[in-house]
Amino acid sequence: VIEVKDLKKTYRLGSVDVPALNGVSFSVEEGEFVAIMGPSGSGKSTLMNLIGCLDRPTGGSYILDGTDASRLSDAARAGIRNRKIGFVFQSFNLLPKLSAFKNIMLPMMYSGERKDVNAVKHALEAVGLTKRSHHTPMQLSGGEQQRVAIARALVNDPPILFGDEPTGNLDTATGAEIMAIFQKLNSEGKTVIIITHEPEIAQHCKRILRFRDGLLESDELVEEQ
Amino acid sequence: VIEVKDLKKTYRLGSVDVPALNGVSFSVEEGEFVAIMGPSGSGKSTLMNLIGCLDRPTGGSYILDGTDASRLSDAARAGIRNRKIGFVFQSFNLLPKLSAFKNIMLPMMYSGERKDVNAVKHALEAVGLTKRSHHTPMQLSGGEQQRVAIARALVNDPPILFGDEPTGNLDTATGAEIMAIFQKLNSEGKTVIIITHEPEIAQHCKRILRFRDGLLESDELVEEQ
Numbered sequence: 358v359i360e361v362k363d364l365k366k367t368y369r370l371g372s373v374d375v376p377a378l379n380g381v382s383f384s385v386e387e388g389e390f391v392a393i394m395g396p397s398g399s400g401k402s403t404l405m406n407l408i409g410c411l412d413r414p415t416g417g418s419y420i421l422d423g424t425d426a427s428r429l430s431d432a433a434r435a436g437i438r439n440r441k442i443g444f445v446f447q448s449f450n451l452l453p454k455l456s457a458f459k460n461i462m463l464p465m466m467y468s469g470e471r472k473d474v475n476a477v478k479h480a481l482e483a484v485g486l487t488k489r490s491h492h493t494p495m496q497l498s499g500g501e502q503q504r505v506a507i508a509r510a511l512v513n514d515p516p517i518l519f520g521d522e523p524t525g526n527l528d529t530a531t532g533a534e535i536m537a538i539f540q541k542l543n544s545e546g547k548t549v550i551i552i553t554h555e556p557e558i559a560q561h562c563k564r565i566l567r568f569r570d571g572l573l574e575s576d577e578l579v580e581e582q
Numbered sequence: 583v584i585e586v587k588d589l590k591k592t593y594r595l596g597s598v599d600v601p602a603l604n605g606v607s608f609s610v611e612e613g614e615f616v617a618i619m620g621p622s623g624s625g626k627s628t629l630m631n632l633i634g635c636l637d638r639p640t641g642g643s644y645i646l647d648g649t650d651a652s653r654l655s656d657a658a659r660a661g662i663r664n665r666k667i668g669f670v671f672q673s674f675n676l677l678p679k680l681s682a683f684k685n686i687m688l689p690m691m692y693s694g695e696r697k698d699v700n701a702v703k704h705a706l707e708a709v710g711l712t713k714r715s716h717h718t719p720m721q722l723s724g725g726e727q728q729r730v731a732i733a734r735a736l737v738n739d740p741p742i743l744f745g746d747e748p749t750g751n752l753d754t755a756t757g758a759e760i761m762a763i764f765q766k767l768n769s770e771g772k773t774v775i776i777i778t779h780e781p782e783i784a785q786h787c788k789r790i791l792r793f794r795d796g797l798l799e800s801d802e803l804v805e806e807q
């Protein structure tokens with residue numbers, strides 16, 4: 358479902374070039390459960406923003422479900438993204454003035470589907486936040502905001518789920534609950550790719566892509582426990 | 583240096599009360615190295631905001647260095663905070679328009695001390711970000727932003743250092759480098775208190791306060807490894 362060939366991303370900062378991704382190639386089949394790991398600054402979020410259709414590469418190609426996503430217009434990419442991908446951002450990206458409930462409902466309003474209040478309640482319950490549904494982000498703890506971001510990515514039941522450090526602010530028990538949600542969705546056939554810096558979280562996945570300095574250092578299957 | 587007695591914090595949300603801290607008592611001596619752990623939403627950040635003089639309790643008392651900080655005016659609390667405390671926020675709280683360099687310099691401007699460019703360079707180098715000093719927060723990875731927030735907390739060489747999940751976005755190796763900085767400052771006599779959800783990080787500390795539902799569940803020394 359995802360095919361990346363020699364993908365590159367260089368950020369331009371004034372007159373300086375900042376190479377973040379220096380030619381990465383791999384593919385992910387439908388229904389895989391992949392972890393992306395690597396040091397801080399090694400290009401993980403940059404890669405996920407590219408394969409999540411949030412940004413354009415500066416070199417190489419990216420085929421999503423048979424379509425060359427790297428050459429699409431912004432509007433076409435946004436359309437694909439809203440229909441196919443659920444995205445949990447590293448910095449949550451919640452709208453500060455909306456309640457948890459309304460933040461989770463947002464993807465339905467973007468994709469033009471009817472507002473399914475039960476789907477929002479179900480997503481809130483899945484991440485353990487029924488009692489915080491009327492709080493705005495500032496009225497939530499760090500880990501609660503993160504869980505709202507996870508619920509928002511799940512609510513439209515997308516076939517592909519990307520999470521950028523989805524358990525970074527969660528204690529071990531709550532993090533395990535979130536990984537159980539991802540594992541359940543994967544067992545239903547969803548393709549799940551998560552960035553994590555925690556080895557225990559990566560062990561819930563079936564394959565680990567390790568990055569270093571904008572390059573893919575290794576691509577290995579997780580041994581059966 | 584820190585004495586907390588029956589400390590309480592209830593947030594008011596419209597007509598609803600949200601009890602975040604329900605009567606917590608403990609003390610920390612000068613030069614201790616303490617970890618605060620507990621489930622997401624258990625009141626850790628609320629506690630750290632109170633003992634970091636960023637917010638007022640709704641009950642109980644808090645004595646910092648012999649002064650009753652719970653009864654001070656906002657201006658007096660800000661004065662104590664700028665002189666005595668370095669604070670690493672869970673959400674970094676960097677100013678989006680300023681470069682990493684200028685964000686780190688900020689505490690010097692607040693406390694009225696002279697701008698020591700070498701201290702800023704030294705702090706950038708300590709967290710491994712010399713090459714990113716002109717990037718603004720949006721031009722930095724999640725873990726790099728977190729390291730700028732850490733450098734900013736260290737630059738004024740405060741006697742007390744608070745970190746709220748300071749390694750939440752850092753890979754294991756970079757997280758260990760940051761904990762080495764905290765350990766070095768503690769060995770020089772600084773009081774260090776960090777909130778973490780990672781047991782490996784808490785093992786670098788000497789004592790663990792565990793919270794649950796706004797109460798202190800346990801207070802134990804870390805066994806010597």
Ligand SMILES: Nc1ncnc2c1ncn2[C@@H]1O[C@H](COP(=O)(O)OP(=O)(O)OP(=O)(O)O)[C@@H](O)[C@H]1O
Nearest residue numbers: 496498499500501593602622623624625626627628
């Ligand atoms: N401004 C606020 N208004 C209302 N409720 C709040 C506010 N800030 C926090 N809360 C609530 O108080 C409780 C404790 O929040 P706190 O941020 O202290 O938790 P935490 O232990 O730091 O959690 P995490 O590990 O997820 O960061 C949470 O359930 C949260 O929803």
Ligand SMILES: Nc1ncnc2c1ncn2[C@@H]1O[C@H](COP(=O)(O)OP(=O)(O)OP(=O)(O)O)[C@@H](O)[C@H]1O
Nearest residue numbers: 368377397398399400401402403721723724725726
């Ligand atoms: N908009 C930007 N402009 C310039 N440089 C950028 C920009 N965004 C990221 N970078 C740089 O590109 C490099 C890779 O960033 P990226 O966010 O992909 O790293 P990461 O692996 O996700 O790191 P972390 O684990 O800390 O989140 C970093 O060194 C960062 O400074």
Ligand SMILES: [Mg+2]
Nearest residue numbers: 402447723724
């Ligand atoms: Mg990142």
Ligand SMILES: [Mg+2]
Nearest residue numbers: 498499627672
């Ligand atoms: Mg918190």
